[in-house]
Amino acid sequence: MSKIVDGLLYSESHEWVKVDGNVAIVGISDYAQSELGDITYVDMPEPDDEFKAGDDFGAVESVKTSGEIIAPVSGKVVACNTELAEHPELINEDAYSAWIVKIEMSDRSELDSLLNASAYAKLLG
């Protein structure tokens, strides 16, 4: 059974979002990491890159496959978790502490279209 954390928002493409003021902290869900298996590489955007919600802005690579990371909200990248360059397996260990990027949101109303924990649990079935 995949872990789902209350208080976070989730996308249907299995990213999680933690809202911190005007900044969205983004990672991939426990379900996503378990589907991918052993993660070996995280392809991250650069700070100041701008994305629209729905753009793929990076990827999480496991031995077997790669999962695109879809921007859950529009905005500008303000930080990347550089620790993942050396230790991508941190996502396997705890998907909810291993954040990937922080995005300064350009449209907070986009958060309304994300799922809360119980809706995400329902999506996973």
Place this chain on the structure above:
Amino acid sequence: MEEQLKQTCLHDLHLGLGAKMSPFAGYDMPIQYSGIIDEHNAVRNHAGVFDVSHMGEIFISGEDAERFVNHIFTNDVSGLEPGKILYGMMLYEDGGTVDDLLVYKEFEPRRYLLVVNASNIGKDYAWIKMQACRWKVEVDNQSDIWGQIAVQGPEAEKTVTEVLGFSGASDLKFYEFCNHAAADGSRVILSRTGYTGEDGFEIYASPELIRAYWKSLMAAGVKPCGLGCRDTLRFEAGLPLYGDELSAEISPVMAGLSMFCKFDKPEFIGKEAIAAQKAEGAPRRIVGIELQDSAVPRAGYPVELEDGTEVGHVTTGYHSITLGRSLCFALVDSGHAALGTPLFIRIRRRVFPGTVVKKRFYQTNYKK
């Protein structure tokens, strides 16, 4: 409509072990149990066991058997001693590959066992039957009645000797096999072969016996390994996978496997076509590429020159578990296939620089 997936004789045992299952070659197969990295390392450092019951077993026997096998097979079985095995391909007239396979010279005269890829069993059997009509041979597809496991790794000999009781294992050299008679009288084939770059054995037996062997290996703590690490292991060892590095469009010359094609044989199907490729140079070649970065090149990604010209595509790629480097096989235009050639791989939004290197990324450890 989705075709019903077949199950091997070990299917319920895989589910019991919590394997992640996935369709492969028409079978519902285990991709991983504990994880690809853990299973991969077990085979490199100790031993692991794979269910390869989906592989095909086709027997050829009769008066013309030797000449017929030499007609359809690129390697040379003339004078092949009983108990010896050869690797090679079956080709179409145009040099494209029908399949790559192992040919076992049986201990009975004029009898061979062909072990073929699961995904190609139907195609291969039809192809062989079609070629056989002018020859005095019998072709017998026994793929559904044999189970098969592969015990692979530096501790494989110890494992099959001590856990499974194959006392003759240490006498076999790489690419040799022997027969055993099971208690119920059925035949067991112990073969020192594999697809991992390590020493190891492939064991062919009835489904009942294969289940018993599997259970004994589990009880002894041997690591169950799925198709996920089977692919990472064969890849590091520079071994091709039919469909990726060999196909109807990719000849053995293009794949760099000419050493398994005996051009001094009087004839075999496809010989003229691949002899011409060898003489004139094949238009495209399978190469190894090492990337400087740890981004992962995946099958289908474009291979480019520095100016962006596309010269090929990736066929298999991984961040190598044993070597810790990002490596791939790629099919590229022959003008860019020389060792040391700088090539670039487009991975999503970016282009990563790499270099053509030898395909055998990992130094294999076979028992000669």
